[in-house]
Amino acid sequence: MSPASASPSAQAARKALADRLQNLRRDAQLNGRQLSALCGWHPAKTSRLQDAKIAPSEADIRAWCVACGAEDQVADLIAASRSVESMYVEWKRLKSAGLRSLQESYAALYEQTQLFRFYTSDVIPGVLQTSAYVRAIMSRSAGSRSDEDMEQAIATKMERAGIIHRGRHRFLFLLEESVLRYQLGDAAAMAGQLGHLLTVISLPRVSLGVIPFAAPRTLWPVESFRVYDESRVQVELVTAAVNVTAPSEVRQYLDTFAELQGMAVYGVRARTLIANAIASLE
Template sequence: MSYTPSSSVVAARKALAARLQDIRKDAGITGRELSARCGWHPAKTSRIQDGKAAPSEADIRAWCEACGAEGQVADLIASLRAVDSMYVEWRRMERAGLRRAQESVLPLYERTSAFRVYASRVVPGMLQTRAYTTAVLQAVQRSRGTLDDDVEAAVKARMDRQRMLFSGGRTFALVVEEAVLRGGVCDADAMAGQLGHLITISTLPTVSLGVIPFRQGRLRSPAEDFYMFDDTQTSVELASGYLQLTQPHEVAMYAKAFAELSRMAVYGPNARAVITAAIHALG
């Protein structure tokens, strides 16, 4: 994909910075004069205009007041909040505990009819067994220093969400890399159970499960994991957090990427053969 998720946030910040710069120019004042009116150093004005520093809501109010553009404050603050909501750090999301983090996405899942999921690191949450989910969330707790000992409650929340696989009215298209099937997320017994569960789930009429086999000379490198919710939102999982993309052109980019990845995958008996081979490799 010739697109990096962080570029979305950068572009949105630069667009906001450009609007602030235009407001200053329309007011006919220099950056130095604006800085004096706002009571801050000129370097701050330069950083904000260049998109290198994000303004606070108070900064936007002061900027607009200095330029006589108070009528634009509400719209600019709405734009700032939209940029802030695009990227969410895992630590911030999990501050209230792993259970709350799992429950927070339930409304989005409930209003989605068509799911498209690509996974290159771990089995998608909606296909995980209880043992696999427990291992994943315990690893999250260790690596991110989550203090609340609520793994069991978080596992239950994720398991409850899986009822959607059987509730009707929804479709699930999932593509996973073969590396996911051979990852050391949990012990061999739990992994064997997880792989067997994938074989069972792959036979559901509402589920399309594709596996991208290991191949030499592959043209596309594995991408970051992402979840598509209808054609309205894409959530991209990064090492430090996740992006929520809602702009139509951004969602379309991921739809195109998912279509390309889907064409690289095998399905049905061929996918189950790859999964079975991974089970046998466990010994």
């Protein structure tokens, strides 16, 4: 994908990569001509790379980092470069193929992942959702989609949710208490959803923690995110799904998840918070 045809989000990601390269050059106290000479290419190429007018190849990134004495940055920058085109996947484009196709697009990633980490500050995590809860969420984004498309999407999502009962996958869930209180759908749908949490909390490969309103916080609620093993993070925004693969950035999310875990309650205390949320619906 050329810069001219890239989506605004993908272009923003490419510009961020170009800025990181430029900062490495400045930190090494090299001007453009000096770096070009060390890399063995024309100064015009350096300018185009820094202005995000062309995308760097992996060989370009390695040469740039070696010239700047920043070999330790190669892995991160290559990971960022590889994910520029896929880092921002626009919901409009994904949904254009139908809600069912959107749900099916996750299948391979879910089957390949061994350890899932879910932190949510807005909705119940997808693999823990009931069909009524899913319907309440999807009805907002369905737009002009047919009822059949939505029902097929719900069925596909529920089939994927069955992953918590099969294979060797392990799941770590962290929910802000507010997630238990946000009412999506009617009271019956919400009560059913919360009751489902009380069922899955006892599954052997599932850990479900709730961060209480009253918990002393060392970190404020952040955006909801999912970590697949230790290689990929996905953050859902209003307009896009952001995929993070750079090792240093994935590590930041893992550290954030660990810090949030320290604020959560589990077992009987988590069950009590869920039960109180159910009682509040009455």
